[in-house]
Amino acid sequence: MAPREIPTGVHTKSVILGEIFLFLLLLALSALFSGAEAAYFSISKRGLTSDETGVVVSLLRKPKRLLITLLTGNTIVNTSMAILAALITADIAFRLNVNTAVLLGVETFVITVTILLLSEITPKILAIRNSSRFATKVSFPIRIFMIILYPIAVPLYGVTHFLSRLFRFKRETLFDSEDELVALADLGAESGSIEPEESEMIKSVFAYGDKAVREIMVPRIDVIGINTNATIDEAIIIIKESKLSKFPVYNGNLDTIDGILYAKDVLTHINDGSDGEPIAPLLREPYFVPESKQIASLLKEFQRRKDNVSIVVDEYGGTAGIVTVEDIVEEVVGEIQDEFDRETPMVISTGSNRWLVDARLSINDLEDELPVEFEEEREYDTLGGFFFSRFGDIPTVGTNVVLDNFRFHVKTMKGNRILKIEIFREETPNEER
Numbered sequence: 044m045a046p047r048e049i050p051t052g053v054h055t056k057s058v059i060l061g062e063i064f065l066f067l068l069l070l071a072l073s074a075l076f077s078g079a080e081a082a083y084f085s086i087s088k089r090g091l092t093s094d095e096t097g098v099v100v101s102l103l104r105k106p107k108r109l110l111i112t113l114l115t116g117n118t119i120v121n122t123s124m125a126i127l128a129a130l131i132t133a134d135i136a137f138r139l140n141v142n143t144a145v146l147l148g149v150e151t152f153v154i155t156v157t158i159l160l161l162s163e164i165t166p167k168i169l170a171i172r173n174s175s176r177f178a179t180k181v182s183f184p185i186r187i188f189m190i191i192l193y194p195i196a197v198p199l200y201g202v203t204h205f206l207s208r209l210f211r212f213k214r215e216t217l218f219d220s221e222d223e224l225v226a227l228a229d230l231g232a233e234s235g236s237i238e239p240e241e242s243e244m245i246k247s248v249f250a251y252g253d254k255a256v257r258e259i260m261v262p263r264i265d266v267i268g269i270n271t272n273a274t275i276d277e278a279i280i281i282i283k284e285s286k287l288s289k290f291p292v293y294n295g296n297l298d299t300i301d302g303i304l305y306a307k308d309v310l311t312h313i314n315d316g317s318d319g320e321p322i323a324p325l326l327r328e329p330y331f332v333p334e335s336k337q338i339a340s341l342l343k344e345f346q347r348r349k350d351n352v353s354i355v356v357d358e359y360g361g362t363a364g365i366v367t368v369e370d371i372v373e374e375v376v377g378e379i380q381d382e383f384d385r386e387t388p389m390v391i392s393t394g395s396n397r398w399l400v401d402a403r404l405s406i407n408d409l410e411d412e413l414p415v416e417f418e419e420e421r422e423y424d425t426l427g428g429f430f431f432s433r434f435g436d437i438p439t440v441g442t443n444v445v446l447d448n449f450r451f452h453v454k455t456m457k458g459n460r461i462l463k464i465e466i467f468r469e470e471t472p473n474e475e476r
Contacts, residue, residue, distance in 0.1 A: 069124045076117035078166035082177040111196045112189045257334035260364035271301045276318035282306045297362040302326030396468035402427030402461040427461040
């Protein structure tokens with residue numbers, strides 16, 4: 044019996060083997076695209092190491108283009124696999140002399156299960172389990188495909204951009220939260236790609252926006268004011284002694300502020316024969332703000348008013364303190380020392396597990412300096428305020444407060460004001476005494 048003649052279009056065995064090999068290659072590419080999609084869009088920037096950060100973030104800078112590349116590549120690959128599988132099945136059906144339609148039905152089921160298991164579900168599960176490592180490993184081939192598929196991705200990106208504007212979809216963002224950018228700043232500092240001071244500044248920018256004026260102001264007890272009846276020569280003496288540049292001018296007491304006196308306005312009258320003249324004509328209009336005002340909002344007000352100092356008032360309308368532009372800027376860039384400032388540390392180590400602390404130190408700064416934690420819901424901002432809050436009365440020298448295994452001891456006072464507090468770290472927690 045003569046062998047059947049192979050019709051035109053039916054491939055030889057070597058060609059079929061080549062098609063099977065190509066199918067497996069396409070299956071691997073489909074797994075690559077699926078895994079990359081899952082890895083890049085489930086990745087947590089906090090989970091990145093310093094070596095992985097630059098590679099991954101560079102691709103995520105354009106998330107829409109990345110997503111369109113991955114989806115386009117996966118669609119092309121999966122469509123090619125379906126066509127190739129149908130051709131292989133048709134060849135096999137002829138060679139085995141079976142019904143082509145039946146075998147194509149079986150092929151559709153087998154190929155669907157194969158693609159789901161080997162190029163969709165499994166690679167995505169593996170990629171999500173270790174998204175940062177997977178995303179880093181596949182970054183090079185993904186870059187190549189972003190270049191190859193660029194002619195297709197550009198019009199698709201244009202369509203999606205139009206639809207985003209049409210339906211007002213949320214604009215793409217590289218970072219999901221401030222916390223992730225702060226985490227990347229920490230990683231950048233650890234890897235040396237940015238300076239530690241720059242990392243701290245980035246973190247300070249976010250922290251400063253949430254702070255209220257009361258947290259950074261010069262408190263009333265530290266405010267140096269000038270009586271409204273003072274003369275220019277009296278004001279000059281106060282300026283020289285205090286080495287400050289701006290003074291609230293009060294009538295009777297600090298709750299009645301008549302204006303702000305700038306040192307530069309007074310110093311222009313030195314030796315001009317007006318030493319005995321009153322300072323009233325030199326006063327500038329005071330700007331009052333509530334102590335609850337956000338410092339980011341206050342900075343905008345300063346810019347709008349072309350001003351740089353304001354009087355902070357409490358809920359009863361009394362003077363709580365003063366705040367300047369310098370106080371706000373220092374929250375971002377750190378302490379600014381001018382020619383008159385004397386840098387005195389707020390926390391001084393006096394021995395093993397012993398510190399001498401300025402009572403004006405904020406609780407947040409103290410928690411940064413020492414491994415001590417205060418209650419999150421509190422009505423005080425400074426270490427001195429912590430004492431007044433605990434006792435509800437004016438403490439005295441020698442007063443002790445214990446928090447966990449830290450003992451706080453009032454070291455020095457001036458009148459009713461706490462100046463220095465000594466902190467001891469004890470071996471075991473004690474009760475307050």
